[in-house]
Amino acid sequence: MSKPWILGLTGGIGSGKSAAAQHFIDLGVHLVDADHAARWVVEPGRPALAQIAERFGEQVLQADGSLNRAALRQLVFQDAEQRRWLESLLHPLIFQEINQYLARAESPYAILVSPLLVESGQHRMTQRVLVVDAPEHLQLSRSMSRDGASEEQIRAILKAQSDREERLSHAHDVLVNDRDIAWLQQEVERLHHFYLTLHGGQA
Template identity: 40%
Template sequence: MVYTVGLTGGIGCGKSSAARLFASLGAAVIDTDEIAHQLTALGQPALASISAAFGNQYFHSDGNLDRARMRQLIFSDQTAKIKLENILHPLIKQQAMNALSECTAPYALIVVPLLLETGNYDELIQRKLLVDCTEEQQISRTMARSKLTVQEVQAIMATQIPRNERLALADDIITNTGEFSSMQTQVLQLHETYLQATK
């Protein structure tokens, strides 16, 4: 299978920006959040399982998943969160594995927000890459991007392992506390490192 790096980081740290930079250099990017979004689109089989588990109150009248209401539920109810993960995570992982098996790029990045928390992808990846910033930056960036309150961002952060633990578990780290050009430089260096690792 293709050489694979697991890309992760706390909410608001800049995972998507880093992934786009790697993609521009020729890496394949498999984003598990995007897969989850596709799996929960109208007409997808996962919706029937979600409806059976949670009821129709988490759906709009047109049959689309009420993502905002579901998000509020799973970040306030750990049992509901686990129930949803048990439905979606096996489907997401299978899609990611399918994409890896078809990959023709020099190496692949799997973007997994909870990579370090779950260990679900450990057997697929050779390196764990963390995008890191301060907790204050996580909160301010997420609030600006997603229009969430401080409390909502902190609730999401509480489901992720603390920053110091993420830093200790990572093989490689991109520090995203300053200018975008700094991230570009770090990505380019890691890109060369990963290309060398594939040889």
């Protein structure tokens, strides 16, 4: 059996990336979420967590010994040098974790979902990139109602994520998600049937 090719799936906050990803899973596609991989590498007992605690102190740990993400985010968000240190520790580990999970795929193609696919360089692990895109006003309203966050917080996240042009410049396929969930699922099915005809992610 030939090795599955890898599709990178990305999109800004509130674009509908997760809903699209879920429908690919429902269609039987093997999918790895980079956010999950990022959580696995800092679980208690993994070397990365010990290194993070050593650098930032006990304040980044919860009472049960797990990582206090909010505290860590606060620390690195304000300090570019600390953020770079953290990224240089975690990115290679996350790559490793993703690769191990992708290697288990039994579907004709597998998907790597990552909000930072382009920024983190993870798109280099893929043969093709699908961007789920949505107009900014929809991104804002969806994210605010889903996360209960303020418009200001969402705008800050939008700004930190690679800008839309940058993301779209890496895209082979773009799914503009500006309608309802049924339409989104239909588009995912259309893309899925197209992807099944591809070899190595290329037409």
